[in-house]
Structure formats: C-alpha cells, structure tokens
Amino acid sequence: MRLERLSKKSALTALTGTFLKWTILGSAVGILTGTASAVFLTGLTYATNLRTGHPWLLFLLPLGGALVSCLYWRLGKNSSKGNNLILEQIHHGQEAIPLRMAPLVLIGTWITHLFGGSAGREGTAVQMGGSLAEWLGARLKLSAADRRILLICGISGGFGSVFGTPLAGTVFSLEVLAIGLISHEALLPAFAAGFVGNIVTASFWGVPHIHYSMGEIPAMTIMVLLKVLLASVLFGLTSRLFSGLTHFCKKWFSQLLPNPMIKSAAGGIIVIGLVYLVRTRDYLGLGLPLIQDSFTGEMSPFAFLWKLLFTSLTLGAGFQGGEVTPLFAIGASLGNALSGFLDLYAPFLAALGFIAVFCGAANTPIACFIMGIELFGSDGAVYLFIACLISFLFSGHTGIYTSQQIGVPKSHLLPVREGATLGSIREGKK
Numbered sequence: 001m002r003l004e005r006l007s008k009k010s011a012l013t014a015l016t017g018t019f020l021k022w023t024i025l026g027s028a029v030g031i032l033t034g035t036a037s038a039v040f041l042t043g044l045t046y047a048t049n050l051r052t053g054h055p056w057l058l059f060l061l062p063l064g065g066a067l068v069s070c071l072y073w074r075l076g077k078n079s080s081k082g083n084n085l086i087l088e089q090i091h092h093g094q095e096a097i098p099l100r101m102a103p104l105v106l107i108g109t110w111i112t113h114l115f116g117g118s119a120g121r122e123g124t125a126v127q128m129g130g131s132l133a134e135w136l137g138a139r140l141k142l143s144a145a146d147r148r149i150l151l152i153c154g155i156s157g158g159f160g161s162v163f164g165t166p167l168a169g170t171v172f173s174l175e176v177l178a179i180g181l182i183s184h185e186a187l188l189p190a191f192a193a194g195f196v197g198n199i200v201t202a203s204f205w206g207v208p209h210i211h212y213s214m215g216e217i218p219a220m221t222i223m224v225l226l227k228v229l230l231a232s233v234l235f236g237l238t239s240r241l242f243s244g245l246t247h248f249c250k251k252w253f254s255q256l257l258p259n260p261m262i263k264s265a266a267g268g269i270i271v272i273g274l275v276y277l278v279r280t281r282d283y284l285g286l287g288l289p290l291i292q293d294s295f296t297g298e299m300s301p302f303a304f305l306w307k308l309l310f311t312s313l314t315l316g317a318g319f320q321g322g323e324v325t326p327l328f329a330i331g332a333s334l335g336n337a338l339s340g341f342l343d344l345y346a347p348f349l350a351a352l353g354f355i356a357v358f359c360g361a362a363n364t365p366i367a368c369f370i371m372g373i374e375l376f377g378s379d380g381a382v383y384l385f386i387a388c389l390i391s392f393l394f395s396g397h398t399g400i401y402t403s404q405q406i407g408v409p410k411s412h413l414l415p416v417r418e419g420a421t422l423g424s425i426r427e428g429k430k
Contacts, residue, residue: 026192033157034200065264108320119321129158160194164209168371169194180408215347236394239360249316267317287329294332331357360395
C-alpha cells in the first residue's frame with residue numbers, strides 16, 4: 001500500500017513538473033513570437049500604406065527583389081529554405097536554424113510588400129518563431145528532444161499571433177509536420193505558445209487582427225450539401241494548382257536564371273508587366289482588399305486566378321513572404337465567383353473558400369476547421385468541416401511545404417514509401 005502511494009505521488013510529481021516546465025517554456029516562446037509578430041505586422045501595415053500612397057514604388061520591385069536575394073546569398077546560409085528548414089529540423093535535427101533567419105525574413109518580407117510583391121505573412125511569422133525558439137533552446141541548453149518541442153512552439157506562437165487564431169496555431173504546429181499524424185507530446189507547450197503569443201500581439205502591443213462575417217448560413221438540405229461538396233472539390237483542386245504552379249515557377253526561374261539576384265529582378269519585371277496587363281493593382285501585397293470585396297461586394301470571376309498567378313510568380317522568383325494570406329484571398333474570391341453559379345450566398349462561400357483552399361495547400365484540415373470557427377463563429381461549423389475535409393482529400397499529395405512528410409496516405413490506392421515527403425513525391429521518388 002505504501003509503495004502504491006509513493007508510486008502515485010511520484011507520478012503526480014512528474015506530471016506536475018512537466019506541466020510547469022512546458023507552460024513556462026511555451027509561454028516564453030509565446031512572448032518572443034508575439035512581440036516579433038507585433039513588430040512585423042506594424043511594419044507590414046506601414047509598408048503597405050506607403051506603397052499604396054506612392055504608386056511609383058512598384059517600379060523598384062526588381063531592385064528590391066535583387067537586394068533581398070543578395071542578402072540571403074551573402075548572409076542567409078541555409079535560411080533560404082524557409083519553413084522547410086524548420087520542418088526538417090523537427091523531423092531529423094541535422095541542421096541548425098540560425099538566429100539570422102528572423103531579421104532576414106522580416107526585412108525581406110517588408111521589402112517585398114513595400115514594392116508590391118504578392119506574398120503573405122505566415123511564412124515570416126513561422127520562420128521568426130522557429131528561429132527565436134531555437135535560439136532560446138540553445139541559450140537554455142535544452143536537450144535535442146526538448147528543442148524539437150520548442151520549435152513546434154515557435155510555429156504555434158508565430159501562426160497564432162500573426163492571425164489571431166491561437167487554437168488553430170496550436171493544432172497547425174502539430175498537424176503540419178506529417179500528413180495523417182498528430183503527436184500530442186507537444187500539445188501543451190504549443191497551446192501555451194499560441195495562446196500567450198496572441199495575447200502579447202493583440203492585447204499587450206495592441207496590434208489588431210481583421211475578422212470577417214460569414215453572413216447568413218443556409219439551412220442544411222440535400223441540394224445545399226451537394227453544392228457545398230462541389231465547391232469544396234474546386235477549392236481542393238485550386239490549392240493543388242497553386243502549389244504546383246508555385247513549385248514550377250521556383251524550378252523554372254532557378255534553371256533559367258541561376259543567379260538569385262537576376263532571378264528576383266526578372267520576377268519583379270514580370271509582376272510589373274502583369275499589373276499593366278490587367279490594369280489593376282488589386283493583386284499586389286497580401287490581398288486584404290480582395291478578401292474584403294469577396295465578403296461585401298461584386299468582383300471579377302477570374303480574380304482568384306490572377307491572385308494565384310501573381311503570388312506564384314512572386315514567390316517563385318525568390319521574394320520573401322508566406323503563402324497563406326494570398327491563399328485566403330484566392331479561396332475567398334473563388335467562393336465569391338462560385339456564389340452566382342451555385343446560387344448560394346457570396347459571404348458564405350467566401351468563408352468556406354477562405355479556409356478550404358489554404359487547407360488543401362497546407363494539408364492541415366483540423367487546424368483550418370478550427371481557424372474557421374475562430375474567425376467566423378460556430379454557426380456554420382458543419383459546412384466549414386466539410387469544406388476542409390473535401391479540399392484536403394482532393395488536393396492530393398501536393399502542398400506548399402515540400403518537407404512535409406506523409407505519415408498516412410490520403411488514399412491507400414496511392415501507396416508511398418515510409419518517410420516520404422511532398423518534395424520526394426513531386427520528384428517521382430514514391
């Protein structure tokens with residue numbers, strides 16, 4: 001009996017110690033990532049306002065791209081791998097994530113948006129989070145296993161704080177590592193990082209997040225369900241198109257123009273040409289006005305294709321920034337375009353597209369469903385879940401993160417080798 005009491009006391013002590021350890025460490029990462037996101041978002045808003053107020057800055061896009069590529073070429077080392085470096089380090093632990101990644105991606109993304117590149121912000125937040133988490137782990141001399149968990153906290157803190165979605169950030173940091181597998185080992189610290197990171201960004205530093213209204217939710221009928229299923233398939237195929245085109249542009253630019261500075265300058269020239277071809281600047285930057293129009297007004301039915309092309313070319317040419325916010329814009333504008341054809345409310349389909357296209361590209365259905373709840377509320381939860389599920393399936397083994405592993409194939413009719421990544425699948429190494 002005494003031995004049993006000691007065993008229970010020992011177990012309780014161990015669990016309490018684990019709780020305190022990872023709550024403190026996760027919160028510390030949340031403070032770092034939340035502060036970094038606040039600085040980043042404040043600077044991003046300033047750069048965007050400066051660009052819209054001075055249209056001539058667009059003509060400096062080639063020069064800005066060359067400058068960023070030069071910085072990465074001279075100083076970046078393996079930082080140019082971006083988010084994939086963080087995923088590889090979590091999986092294998094063979095490469096160090098340099099602290100320089102944080103300022104490089106911060107400055108690089110600001111320059112991209114200042115001069116009009118079409119890019120996002122998630123990649124920047126995640127890379128800053130991973131870099132700062134790695135630095136903290138090294139300073140505290142944590143074990144390799146603990147530093148791996150701290151990197152996951154960096155992803156959660158960065159994602160949750162930059163979008164104002166701490167729960168989605170928590171699950172995203174676990175789900176993005178391998179398709180079909182979620183490790184609960186890092187669940188507590190990831191939540192602490194995402195929760196604290198969001199509070200630090202929004203409450204302590206006072207940096208606001210934008211939220212949109214899903215509008216009226218249609219009643220569940222067979223016809224509405226079939227329409228949502230069709231739209232969700234199209235969302236998944238669109239995410240597949242985006243991932244494929246972006247990877248193609250990266251490969252094509254690198255083969256045609258091996259010099260990274262010339263490559264980025266050429267990409268900037270092409271983006272400028274596209275602006276004058278379509279006679280609008282709506283597809284530059286994050287695409288927030290495009291998202292707003294998707295929920296509130298009429299827009300071109302081909303807006304999603306133009307935003308997709310602008311973003312794939314920008315990122316393919318080596319400009320810095322993430323893919324997620326442009327994916328939000330692509331999905332929301334596609335949902336708006338489908339609303340007339342499917343005879344459903346535009347804000348409703350825009351909300352489904354907002355999360356579903358990103359879901360297909362990132363292969364994170366649970367995180368995107370939770371993000372939908374955090375952004376749009378729970379009234380349309382069933383529709384949000386269906387959209388994520390179907391888009392995830394129809395995007396196949398493609399995605400924006402080439403180092404993402406395939407833990408469980410999306411279909412057993414598509415066999416893949418153990419430990420395969422999206423990059424190896426793309427190269428034909430199943």
